[in-house]
Amino acid sequence: MSETRTTAAASETAGTAETAAPADERAPAAAAVPPTRFERFFDAFTGTVFGRHQAAVVRIGFGLAWLGFLLREWPHRRVLYGDRSPWSAELSDGLLSATHAFTVLSWSDGRLWFETLYHLGIAAAVLMVLGWRTRATAVLFAVTVLSLQNRNVLVGDGGDNVVHLMAMYLVLVRSGLVWSLDARRRARRAAAAPAGEVRAVADALATMLHNCGMVIIAAQVVLIYSTAGWYKVQGSRWQDGTALHYPLHLDYFTPWPELSALLGSSLLITFVLSYGTVVLQVAFPFTLVNRRLKNVLLALMIAEHSAIAVVLGLPFFSLAMIAADLVFLPTGFLLRLGAVRLPAGWRRST
Amino acid sequence: MRTWSTPALAVICLSGAGMLGGTALLLGVLFLHNAPPNALSQQYREQLDGIVYPEFEQNWKLFAPNPLQQNVTVEARVQTIAEDGEVHIRDWVGLTARDAAAIRHNPAPSHVDQNMLRRAWDFYESTHPTEEGAPAPGQRGKLAEEYLKRIALQRFGRTAGGERILQIQFRSAAVAVPPPAWSTEQPAEPVAPQELPWWPVDEDDYRGLL
Numbered sequence A: 001m002s003e004t005r006t007t008a009a010a011s012e013t014a015g016t017a018e019t020a021a022p023a024d025e026r027a028p029a030a031a032a033v034p035p036t037r038f039e040r041f042f043d044a045f046t047g048t049v050f051g052r053h054q055a056a057v058v059r060i061g062f063g064l065a066w067l068g069f070l071l072r073e074w075p076h077r078r079v080l081y082g083d084r085s086p087w088s089a090e091l092s093d094g095l096l097s098a099t100h101a102f103t104v105l106s107w108s109d110g111r112l113w114f115e116t117l118y119h120l121g122i123a124a125a126v127l128m129v130l131g132w133r134t135r136a137t138a139v140l141f142a143v144t145v146l147s148l149q150n151r152n153v154l155v156g157d158g159g160d161n162v163v164h165l166m167a168m169y170l171v172l173v174r175s176g177l178v179w180s181l182d183a184r185r186r187a188r189r190a191a192a193a194p195a196g197e198v199r200a201v202a203d204a205l206a207t208m209l210h211n212c213g214m215v216i217i218a219a220q221v222v223l224i225y226s227t228a229g230w231y232k233v234q235g236s237r238w239q240d241g242t243a244l245h246y247p248l249h250l251d252y253f254t255p256w257p258e259l260s261a262l263l264g265s266s267l268l269i270t271f272v273l274s275y276g277t278v279v280l281q282v283a284f285p286f287t288l289v290n291r292r293l294k295n296v297l298l299a300l301m302i303a304e305h306s307a308i309a310v311v312l313g314l315p316f317f318s319l320a321m322i323a324a325d326l327v328f329l330p331t332g333f334l335l336r337l338g339a340v341r342l343p344a345g346w347r348r349s350t
Numbered sequence B: 001m002r003t004w005s006t007p008a009l010a011v012i013c014l015s016g017a018g019m020l021g022g023t024a025l026l027l028g029v030l031f032l033h034n035a036p037p038n039a040l041s042q043q044y045r046e047q048l049d050g051i052v053y054p055e056f057e058q059n060w061k062l063f064a065p066n067p068l069q070q071n072v073t074v075e076a077r078v079q080t081i082a083e084d085g086e087v088h089i090r091d092w093v094g095l096t097a098r099d100a101a102a103i104r105h106n107p108a109p110s111h112v113d114q115n116m117l118r119r120a121w122d123f124y125e126s127t128h129p130t131e132e133g134a135p136a137p138g139q140r141g142k143l144a145e146e147y148l149k150r151i152a153l154q155r156f157g158r159t160a161g162g163e164r165i166l167q168i169q170f171r172s173a174a175v176a177v178p179p180p181a182w183s184t185e186q187p188a189e190p191v192a193p194q195e196l197p198w199w200p201v202d203e204d205d206y207r208g209l210l
Helices: A037-047 A052-072 A074-080 A089-099 A111-130 A134-151 A158-172 A181-188 A197-233 A257-264 A267-287 A291-311 A315-328 A331-341 B006-034 B039-043 B045-052 B095-103 B111-127 B139-156
Strands: B070-081 B087-089 B163-176
Touching: A037 A197, A037 B006, A052 A074, A052 A111, A052 A134, A052 A158, A052 A197, A052 A315, A052 A331, A074 A111, A074 B111, A089 B139, A111 A134, A134 A158, A158 A197, A158 A315, A197 A267, A197 A315, A197 B006, A257 A267, A257 A291, A267 A291, A291 A315, B006 B039, B006 B045, B039 B045, B070 B095, B070 B111, B070 B139, B095 B111, B095 B139, B111 B139, B139 B163
Parallel strands: none
Antiparallel strands: B070 B087, B070 B163
């Protein structure tokens, strides 16, 4: 295994280095000497694409969230971000001149430019889900997300915020190594030509960037839950166990008042869900050291977000949060998922 | 794994160190941005803001420390002028009530109904502090006023009752959500609605809206 093109080994779990130590001037070790801790770290960091399945599900999740959102708002697109917006191009420019946020929509306020970008956003979201030319698609995806959201930051909510951040982080990671059209294409021409060193260096750089990106994505999710949880601990309503009652009676977040009333009618349910939410959010980061406990909490959080989607009328917020949660799915579960799906769908065409 | 040439190793090591450093820096900054204001974040406020804004801004105090406990309603009315020059003041229209109606029984409410007016009003309030001695609304305040006016005008249209709209006025009330049935807490006293001054409406305010 002197050749480390991770792309060629795309569908395998990449092995860490046990063979020759790298030519490292600090430790010119003989071949027989076991690698030092630094060498093992170096090889893993530069040669192992960590969490490739997780990266793929996060990519698919955010692709679906943005696609669903853009399609849902399609009839309202011009009012939200385009030429019919109450947040006119002049108002937007007034704010952007202070914030310097990135949006290609400030280049022109013509309708054609806007429509092009909006539909490019839809296309980028579809291609994200499919994993076609994933890196270029991820860049286009991020450009459309930032451009539309920054055109009118005043219509967003927490869901938009997550999509905004993750769209940027997804540019960093190699999310197309599995479960993508890219992976299928690569598998077809598996016998790739041996790579030169320049190519290998580029590959190592991409792998390092990916590994940093995955750390950022995971840490971002931890920050979300920690912040949400620890600030709740200080709130009197979360302390007295009635917090859940209040959102269930806000006009903006009660699409199903009967359901909300039913959920909030019981003292016990209100208390358990209020306390449970805080415990879940505060505890989650600490459970990452214990796989089994982490998986239980992950399932609970996904369940809670699914409930929020319906009860509070926030489907795209919930979808984005669930997509972010997926970064913590166990690899074994994802592999089983892939094994169930692959023979039925993907393999037929390869 | 692989035997690298010295230049290759130099490129990898330098880039790798840069990436690790960048990752650590970003995560440290994001942590301080999310943490309560503290000695460290106040000391380096400018540098932190320089990294966080505009693209890494985030606020995860979701329903925290306490969930919102009041329904804020925004209403607007217009003053119109008839062809003979007579001026009328029309009835209040519940803009928030219309949003709520659009959200009801909708599995995927639009941002137009769920966020636009709600957040525009928040923006208005944040740029127009009512405490005594508060500074006069600045540039953002002007943006917030124009935005609010245009949101309402888009919903009213150019005329009301067949007469051209001359001026528009907003009022807002906050109705506390009553405590749960089993609670011994007393419901909060209703607060008088806050009325804004009349704002003139001209053709320019409608640009692109209809």
